[in-house]
Amino acid sequence: LSRIGDELYLEHTESGLSLRAVNSSRSGFASFLFAPLFFQLYEPGTAGPETELFRCKVHMKSFLGIFRSLPSLEKSVGKCLILLKPRASRLVLQLHCKYGVTKTHNLAFQECERLQAVFDTQSCASHLCAPARLLAEAVVHFPLTLAEVTLGTGPGGKISLRNYVEDEAEPSKTMVTELWLAEDEFQSVAVAPGSHITFCLKEFRGLLSFAEASNLPLTIHFDEPGRPVIFTLDDTVLEVHLVLATLSDLESDSQSPSTNGVSHLPAPSEDFADDLESYMAAMETGEGGSERPPSPTFSLRPRRPAESDPEEEEEGAVPGTPPHKKFRSLFFGSVMTPGRPGPATTQEVLAEDSEGES
């Protein structure tokens, strides 16, 4: 989670303790839900009809600092107690160690609204399930500094992984690496032919190392470019979701230099132009969105200043224009009501900003 964001959101419910994080540009969200069975003792606390289920967030670094050295923790710590003291505004973590030593950490927390990205794995067109090791072996061919990678499907049911070359980079100077995996290396493959998505590799690597360490198979749910990709890990006591925004492609021409002639990927569909117009409009006015079904909320990755007119329609015409690359952010549902967020059409800006944080 620390690979995603700087703050750790904790929420305890009947179904378990949920730890979540979101990145600063709202294009990456992860949640780990530990079922009550995972814990030796799980008491959500008195939750009367008036009290809301408790949520808070703490600084990631402070929390991580407590668990700093995993090997020594494994040797010395007998049990760990997590306790919330709302009146003192402290989240208490107590490590009961050998020889009667107890280390108590009091972390300041801030109350917050629910952090929940809106996503639905069922509505995704494509699903891939693979052992973590396969994906780890796949990403090893890409440099650690690589930001984005494109996952695609090709002929013969093969799955490809390719480094994404930004449009600004000169195609004649950048090395392109592409890896092809056969369908039978995966545990299950149900993909729409010719589909592809581009997402942030760095944020994915974090989940991948967790999956490898816990030896769980990883499932990837994706749809069209622009719609978020969802990675899930499932276990009896743990449910993990990582939701990342994907690049929505607009240009069909500029695909060619980066594919270097190996055009297994078809030209992307054009029907995003419409969605992006409203998206851009939303950006400009700072509103949550329109009544059109799922247009995402604000907060572009700040790579390019917002273009005021939808240049997407002039693709390829002006070679010198800045790229139309835009990551769509995730949907953050309304948090006015506790419990699961409403349908995707609610577009409120995440209430977090209303707390006046900078």
Next chain:
Amino acid sequence: MRFRAKIVDLACLNHFSRIINTIAKLAKTCILRLTVCKLYFILSDKVANGGASMWCELSQGNFFDEFQMEGVAAEHNEIYLELVPENLSRALKTSQSAKAVKIKLTNKHCPCLRVAVELPSLSSSSRIVTHDIPVGVIPRRMWNDFREPSVPDFDVSIYLPVLKTMKSVVERMKNVSNFIVIEANLSGEMNLKIETDLVSVTTHFKDLGNPPWASEDGCQSSAQGRDLETMAEACIDIKKLQQLLAGQQINPTKALCNIVHKRIVHFILLHEEVSLQYFIPAVA
């Protein structure tokens, strides 16, 4: 102009990768010259390289199972490519367990060396990773810029001390000074010296041995008749020396250097399958 090659043997692949890694440490960009029998990695002594130059030569037969090359023209059956060796090094890095590695010159949108690695996998078909490394084709009129440098008229030629030792000495000296003086004589003695306002450090090596150079048309003239004890020295950029010593993965069977007093130091690393020459000019 065509080029296709294939490596199947893992030991050859490993060795080839190590040579590429060495080149990558010495040069950001270099020239790859392909002929029917050999591959050359060349760095010419332009100002941009800090005046250092490199010539590395390997016989293709020692590495490749298949090697087919057609040069620009029949009389000039060679290909000169400019590339970033680091890219090639990266492409080969994760291929150490490969079933086969194929390298091919392609020109889809721009000239590239396509490195296709076939990796073993649990499934019926292998995994294929392709790396397209962009290259620049050097036109024939510029080939003269990349001729093999001649062995300079050196004053002293001496075998280098154990490279690992020399490397750790130089690495520590690098923290103190930017320049190092290498001096050696024909009695097998070499000193590495650094000097700053505060401190001067000298490391002495003895009994290194001086390689016998067969006298060819008098190139020995300056060395013959030379007093055995007199040192020839050159002050060079310590970073360049450190890059050579730390980066090299060739593990040569013979390593020697030729010093032209106050002009240039010529390092030669020899291995049965590859030879590397590196020239570091002396600073004023």
